[in-house]
Amino acid sequence: AQSVTQPDIHITVSEGASLELRCNYSYGATPYLFWYVQSPGQGLQLLLKYFSGDTLVQGIKGFEAEFKRSQSSFNLRKPSVHWSDAAEYFCAVGLSGGGADGLTFGKGTHLIIQP
Amino acid sequence: KAGVTQTPRYLIKTRGQQVTLSCSPISGHRSVSWYQQTPGQGLQFLFEYFSETQRNKGNFPGRFSGRQFSNSRSEMNVSTLELGDSALYLCASSLLGGDTQYFGPGTRLTVL
Numbered sequence: 001a002q003s004v005t006q007p008d009i010h011i012t013v014s015e016g017a018s019l020e021l022r023c024n025y026s027y028g029a030t031p032y033l034f035w036y037v038q039s040p041g042q043g044l045q046l047l048l049k050y051f052s053g054d055t056l057v058q059g060i061k062g063f064e065a066e067f068k069r070s071q072s073s074f075n076l077r078k079p080s081v082h083w084s085d086a087a088e089y090f091c092a093v094g095l096s097g098g099g100a101d102g103l104t105f106g107k108g109t110h111l112i113i114q115p
Numbered sequence: 116k117a118g119v120t121q122t123p124r125y126l127i128k129t130r131g132q133q134v135t136l137s138c139s140p141i142s143g144h145r146s147v148s149w150y151q152q153t154p155g156q157g158l159q160f161l162f163e164y165f166s167e168t169q170r171n172k173g174n175f176p177g178r179f180s181g182r183q184f185s186n187s188r189s190e191m192n193v194s195t196l197e198l199g200d201s202a203l204y205l206c207a208s209s210l211l212g213g214d215t216q217y218f219g220p221g222t223r224l225t226v227l
Contacts, residue, residue, distance in 0.1 A: 036218070043119075043205055044218040090158065101171055102148060102160030103216065 002027040002093050006106035013081050014114045021076040021109050023091030031093040033074040034103065035065055038088045047089075050074065061085070086113045116142055119208050119219035127225045133194040136222045140187050140208030147189040148216060149181060152203040161204075164189050165212050193224075201226045 003026045013019050025031060032051050036044040048059025055067040065076045074091060088108045095101040120139045128134050140147050149161040160173040164183035181191040187208075193200055203223050207216035 034215075041223075043121075043220040044207075046215060046217065049215055092158075102150075102163060102173060103158075104160070105158035107157045 002031060002095075002104050004091050004093055004104055004106035006089075006091055006109050008109045009107070010110045010112065012112040012114055015083055016080050019076075019078045019081045019085070019111070021089050021091075021111070023074045023076065023106060025072050025074065025091075025093045027072070027093060030069065031095065033065075033067060034092040034094070035059065035063070035074075035076050036090045036092060038090065038108075040087075044090065047076070081111075081113055083113045083115070086111055119206055119217055121204075121206050121219040121222050123222060124220065125223045125225075127227065128196050129227050130196055130198060132196050133192060134196060134224060135190050135192050136204055136206075136224070138189045138191075138206030138208075138219060140189070140206075141217055144208035144210050144217075145187050146209045146212035147183055147187065148207045148209075148212075149189070149191050150205045150207065151175070152205060152221070153201075158205070161191065163212060170212065196226045198226050200224065 005024045007022050034049045035047040038044050047063050048057050050057050050067045058064050063078050067074050088110050090108045091106040092103040094103045122137045146165045148163040150158050152158045162172040163170050167183045178194045183189045203221045205221045207218045209216045
């Protein structure tokens with residue numbers, strides 16, 4: 001069965017600094033990969049996704065992620081964080097886009113922004 | 116286009132009762148998936164419906180069930196509620212099920 005590991009439970013970053021959130025997956029084939037963000041009391045908002053092709057994908061809000069097959073990783077990056085980026089971030093994998101097979105999520109990384 | 120909507124947003128029930136949660140997908144989306152989110156277990160897949168048929172189910176007891184209507188709206192039902200069922204229940208829709216899922220705001224269920 002597939003699994004997703006987000007090694008960092010909490011990350012604190014100063015406003016304006018760069019950010020990298022780690023995600024490692026275990027899967028027998030090339031999975032579909034996603035990053036979602038969740039603000040307190042809210043649902044999940046899709047930041048970006050990787051299905052195939054260019055391994056560097058751009059998302060909303062200035063986020064990007066790079067798929068590295070050799071490292072089974074899909075790390076999320078942002079060059080300069082804003083206070084509004086404080087939230088919970090989830091990495092997810094799916095056999096396809098999820099759907100019938102469901103998505104498998106990591107435990108999440110809580111991002112704290114220092115002024 | 117309107118997003119995924121879920122009703123109610125908050126619900127308080129007592130042990131032993133049953134509850135029904137509703138989800139309206141994005142217009143044109145035919146696949147609806149349900150997830151349970153708890154602090155201890157994180158986000159877990161419950162089941163997925165497409166064209167009124169359940170195609171897949173996660174590792175949850177039979178007390179958790181669902182259905183989908185011809186207009187793609189979906190409901191999930193939890194019978195004989197337990198304290199451990201307290202969670203945020205999230206619904207997600209996608210066009211056909213093999214593509215990107217878009218999530219609703221969730222229903223916060225508290226079981227007392």
